[in-house]
Amino acid sequence: MSQADGGAAHGTTDGRLRRTDGTGVPMTAGNPRDLLRDHAEPQRATYVELFFDVIFVFALTRLSHTLFSDLTWLGALHTGILLAAFWWVWVFTAWTTNRLNPAQPAIQLVIIPIMLGTLIMAGAVPEAFAEDGMIFAAAYVLIQVGRALFVTVAMHGQEVTIGSLQQFIWSCISGVLWIAGALTDGNTRVVIWLVAAVLGYVMSRLDFRLPKLGPARITTQAVSAEHLAERYQQIMIVAFGESILAAGGQFAGLGFERDRVIAFVLTFAITTLLWRIYFYRAGLLLPAVIAASTTPAVFSRSASYAHLLMAAGIVLSSVGDEIIITHPFAGPNLAWSAVILCGPAIYLAGRARLDYLSFSRVALSRVIGLLLLVALAPVVAFLPPILIAVVAVVILAGIAATDAVSWRVRPSEPTPPPPPRGRDPRP
Known part of the structure; x- marks a missing residue:
């Protein structure tokens, strides 16, 4: 077949010929197998x-x-x-x-x-x-x-x-x-x-x-570790992007007063620290962790629940950002304090779960940080939102710094926990 008649023929790993439209996009001939991913090709998200x-x-x-x-x-x-x-x-x-x-x-x-x-x-x-x-x-x-x-x-x-x-x-x-x-x-x-x-x-x-x-x-079927890990990473970037979009939109609508500028910087710091805590290191090593698991499909499903918790934490943290920017020096409010601090706490719960799935252990800094955020929520409720945000930034910065130091001192290889009892370890 020539390029002139609208496509080119390419060999596949199972010996079949596959037509493409000249751009590399497969053109099926009605065979259901043509709809399956070819795991011999790059597995990046499309x-x-x-x-x-x-x-x-x-x-x-x-x-x-x-x-x-x-x-x-x-x-x-x-x-x-x-x-x-x-x-x-x-x-x-x-x-x-x-x-x-x-x-x-x-x-x-x-x-x-x-x-x-x-x-x-x-x-x-x-x-x-x-x-x-x-x-x-x-x-x-x-x-x-x-x-x-x-x-x-x-x-x-x-x-x-x-x-x-x-x-x-x-x-x-x-x-x-x-x-x-x-x-x-x-x-x-x-x-x-x-x-x-x-x-x-x-x-x-x-x-x-x-x-x-x-x-x-x-x-129980084989999964593409590279593709699925990248999809989880991308949905987390989407969640972080929504948080930035919500905070930026709120800030832009209220003007550049000094208090709001400080509040906006603090909300940006919270989102940035949450992003850092995710990608350093389990989030970054997710493809290798999935590939190292004896049951990658079961692992990936468990990882989805961890990411759901983190996404919930980011959504709640985004609400906290809007509170901080809209009412930086408002009076005491227990609900606001809970939102500002418990959003990151829920996120850390999901992140701790991902830690366990990746390394069969949980970093102590995440546990301490989570407990501090929850315990301090009612204690600092008398503070204005902007100062509660400072508390969140300090705790999250401590976790991020601890991560960096502990990884340099004792780097860890991906060691997913063994499959649950009764699970077939074969893909």
Whole structure:
């Protein structure tokens, strides 16, 4: 075949010929195997995946602004439930593109509608527990059910089909709860949606297990460590980016008064220190850690929960940034103090979990820092937000400095913990 007739032929690792459109993008001929990732090729995230992540900047911004406008325990619960829904959308899509090739037009035709659905979910966030509940729930269910159904049909006859079918069935069960919740209101919707959000965690922990079919093969198949680690790193950058965007937008709207400039610098320092604590070193070594694990798929799933905790901490910290910039010298407020300090504390809890998954131990600095942040929240509540921010910066800076020193003195090799009992260590 010549370039003149629209493509070129390239050899694959299994001896098959594959047409490309002249730019290296594969052109399928209807064979389901052509939709699978070729693990002999570079496993970097594709542009459509990065485009997908941009949607999450908007989603996280909507979540933080909504919580900022309803800073109550119920508002925090609402935000947690909605964040879980967004997280399952992102995680299951990341796992799909880890197995299937997002450079394929067929896969892009699935991801792009997921992006649109996620935008609709984000638009419905402020009134999700009011009149826009059905919009949020319907968009979420269509995303989850539609993705699993596509994989089941498109990959017919391949090993991945059974697992995607089990995921489809579980997504339908979960979807019934989301739609049922949307048909109610008040605390009833909160309870039903909370159960639905927890069910996402349960079905993942059970490997989408069903009677007679057993656990799905989704979590026992080989994974691309490079790709999945990069996706986790990228979603963390997205979360940090949302925090910077929210703080910058708040600061720009209020002017360059001295107090607000100082407050903005402090919020930037908090975000920068959280970023440093993530990427030094477990976040940076994540590809090697996944590759070193005897059960990389199970490890990657556990890592997703750690990243969910960190993302929740960043969202809460983003709300704290808005408080610090908007009310730098306001009077005592226990809720504000809790938000400013407990956001980083939740983040450190997730980061400590990632430490354990990566090195089979937890850095003492993270434990001490977490306990200090939680313990000091009620103690420093009498201080204005800008001084509470100073407390957060000092604690986080101490953790970052301790990380740097301890790593130089005693660097660690990736040593993931052994698989849980009963887990098949084979990929």
